[in-house]
Amino acid sequence: MRILVDLNKCQLYAQCCFLAPDVFKLEGEEVLVYHPAPDETMRERVLRAAAACPVLAIVVEPVGADSSP
Amino acid sequence: MSAPCDVVIVGASLAGLRAAEALREGGYAGRLTLVGDEPHAPYDRPPLSKQVLSGWVRPQETFLPRLHPIAGAWRLGVAASGLDTAAQRVDLADGTALDYDRLIIATGTRARPWPVEAEAGLGGMHLLRTLDHAAALTAALEAKPSRVLVVGAGFTGSEVASACRDRGIEVTVVEQGSTPLAAVLGPVVGGHAAILQRRAGVDLRCGVSVTSLFGDVQGRVRGARLSDGNVVEADVVVACLGAVRNTEWLAGSGVQAGPAGVPCDAACRALSADGAPTDDIFVCGDVSHFHHPLAGERRIALEHWGNAINQARVAAANLLRPGSATNATALPAFWSMQFGANFKSVGLPSHGEQVMIVQGALETGRFVAAYGRGGRIVGAIAVNQAQWLPFYEQQILAGAAFPPDWRVVDQPQGATPQPAGFPGATPGAAYAGA
Ligand SMILES: Cc1cc2nc3c(=O)[nH]c(=O)nc-3n(C[C@H](O)[C@H](O)[C@H](O)COP(=O)(O)OP(=O)(O)OC[C@H]3O[C@@H](n4cnc5c(N)ncnc54)[C@H](O)[C@@H]3O)c2cc1C
Numbered sequence: 473m474r475i476l477v478d479l480n481k482c483q484l485y486a487q488c489c490f491l492a493p494d495v496f497k498l499e500g501e502e503v504l505v506y507h508p509a510p511d512e513t514m515r516e517r518v519l520r521a522a523a524a525c526p527v528l529a530i531v532v533e534p535v536g537a538d539s540s541p
Numbered sequence: 542m543s544a545p546c547d548v549v550i551v552g553a554s555l556a557g558l559r560a561a562e563a564l565r566e567g568g569y570a571g572r573l574t575l576v577g578d579e580p581h582a583p584y585d586r587p588p589l590s591k592q593v594l595s596g597w598v599r600p601q602e603t604f605l606p607r608l609h610p611i612a613g614a615w616r617l618g619v620a621a622s623g624l625d626t627a628a629q630r631v632d633l634a635d636g637t638a639l640d641y642d643r644l645i646i647a648t649g650t651r652a653r654p655w656p657v658e659a660e661a662g663l664g665g666m667h668l669l670r671t672l673d674h675a676a677a678l679t680a681a682l683e684a685k686p687s688r689v690l691v692v693g694a695g696f697t698g699s700e701v702a703s704a705c706r707d708r709g710i711e712v713t714v715v716e717q718g719s720t721p722l723a724a725v726l727g728p729v730v731g732g733h734a735a736i737l738q739r740r741a742g743v744d745l746r747c748g749v750s751v752t753s754l755f756g757d758v759q760g761r762v763r764g765a766r767l768s769d770g771n772v773v774e775a776d777v778v779v780a781c782l783g784a785v786r787n788t789e790w791l792a793g794s795g796v797q798a799g800p801a802g803v804p805c806d807a808a809c810r811a812l813s814a815d816g817a818p819t820d821d822i823f824v825c826g827d828v829s830h831f832h833h834p835l836a837g838e839r840r841i842a843l844e845h846w847g848n849a850i851n852q853a854r855v856a857a858a859n860l861l862r863p864g865s866a867t868n869a870t871a872l873p874a875f876w877s878m879q880f881g882a883n884f885k886s887v888g889l890p891s892h893g894e895q896v897m898i899v900q901g902a903l904e905t906g907r908f909v910a911a912y913g914r915g916g917r918i919v920g921a922i923a924v925n926q927a928q929w930l931p932f933y934e935q936q937i938l939a940g941a942a943f944p945p946d947w948r949v950v951d952q953p954q955g956a957t958p959q960p961a962g963f964p965g966a967t968p969g970a971a972y973a974g975a
């Protein structure tokens with residue numbers, strides 16, 4: 473699956489890191505790193521993280537999205 | 542003018558993709574063609590110098606999530622080579638051509654190449670702008686080089702150095718300015734960036750430039766001679782010299798374009814030779830050159846992720862409904878991560894005449910620096926203080942006074958404005974800039 477975090481919006485609340493620790497990680501005090509292509513089996517957790525993000529910074533590509541070319 | 546029914550977008554990266562999606566979301570049902578000279582589907586560049594170089598994410602795992610069906614034709618791996626605005630036709634490098642009734646220019650920038658051609662061709666020389674660059678550089682780092690030399694300590698160069706240290710690789714950074722990031726944030730915040738680099742074990746040389754590179758008989762780079770007479774031995778060299786705008790294909794087309802980019806108005810409309818906005822050609826992303834109220838009379842270029850997305854939306858909206866959107870209200874913003882620190886910026890720090898630490902302290906590594914010009918705050922940079930940035934965004938939008946008269950927590954005692962110290966830089970210049 474494909475995701476991204478709008479890091480202009482992200483305010484390092486780190487909710488996502490608790491809900492999907494394999495995908496979102498806090499490094500140092502305030503550095504959020506994320507995996508842009510998590511395994512499909514993570515979808516549910518990633519969606520929960522996206523819903524929990526207070527600033528809605530996490531974007532998740534919907535299932536069956538147009539991925540042409 | 543008749544309703545659009547044949548849209549061509551040149552440049553199939555962040556701005557081009559988001560413009561295409563915004564067109565469909567806005568109800569556009571006509572033909573849509575995306576032209577991109579890279580062979581890849583649109584991917585995200587910020588991870589390339591961060592998660593990809595660190596080894597966590599593979600280069601081909603950076604493809605951008607799709608937010609809306611595009612139902613378009615893709616012409617990837619072929620460059621647009623010319624534009625005829627009278628005939629409304631884009632010529633492609635493979636000899637074919639595309640007719641349009643609306644055109645979106647989103648050709649972005651490329652990495653500035655190493656200026657000496659013979660040296661640029663040495664094995665072990667790298668640039669970082671594309672997925673292919675990132676794949677090549679990651680492979681070079683995985684081969685455990687004895688030392689990496691990074692030339693240019695803008696954001697990209699600093700992030701490359703940070704990734705090298707994360708991997709335990711020795712790295713020398715050569716920067717001709719007085720500190721890293723001096724061109725974008727000035728030497729005061731740049732001084733903090735220098736401390737971060739040295740604390741992480743970077744051999745940082747500022748106020749110095751590379752005069753030549755040397756290689757071995759196999760044609761592999763072996764090191765560099767510096768302007769101070771020193772020699773640095775390195776088996777990997779990464780040139781992070783900033784960006785060149787991809788405007789050559791527009792030469793002689795009738796729309797204004799040049800080394801500074803493609804000028805456009807607040808509706809993202811390209812300008813014809815006489816300076817009047819066109820009504821069928823739009824510009825978005827890194828290639829654009831535009832007026833922002835914060836910058837006054839000067840045009841600015843913003844090589845920032847957020848600007849590409851904003852302008853893509855504005856261009857698409859105005860293409861479908863002329864006059865329906867403006868780029869003038871969005872404040873520039875960007876982020877960078879390096880050496881365990883999160884840099885977040887809003888407004889135009891590089892437009893500041895003065896800078897002042899308004900929260901926290903440089904020594905603690907957690908602070909906000911505000912930039913002022915003409916008695917107003919024009920920009921702010923937060924280091925490990927992301928949650929404060931929206932407050933400064935409001936201050937900038939409100940045209941609040943500088944030096945500030947507001948009260949916030951953690952305000953340093955006796956702080957005073959200092960000269961911002963920009964070396965005559967273009968406001969908002971180069972994300973990658975050195
Ligand atoms: C390593 C790296 C790290 C970054 N990190 C950050 C960050 O942390 N924060 C931030 O705010 N910004 C960051 N940026 C900047 C951000 O990625 C850019 O602002 C963004 O990519 C701009 O998108 P764009 O679509 O306008 O241009 P580009 O991404 O440059 O895309 C333009 C596309 O057009 C293609 N093209 C060019 N000429 C032609 C032609 N004649 N015909 C057809 N196609 C053509 C190009 O090959 C390219 O694919 C980073 C950039 C890089 C390179």
Ligand code: SF4
Nearest residue numbers: 482483485486488525
């Ligand atoms: S929950 Fe949202 S704001 Fe918090 S760290 Fe994750 S992405 Fe950022």
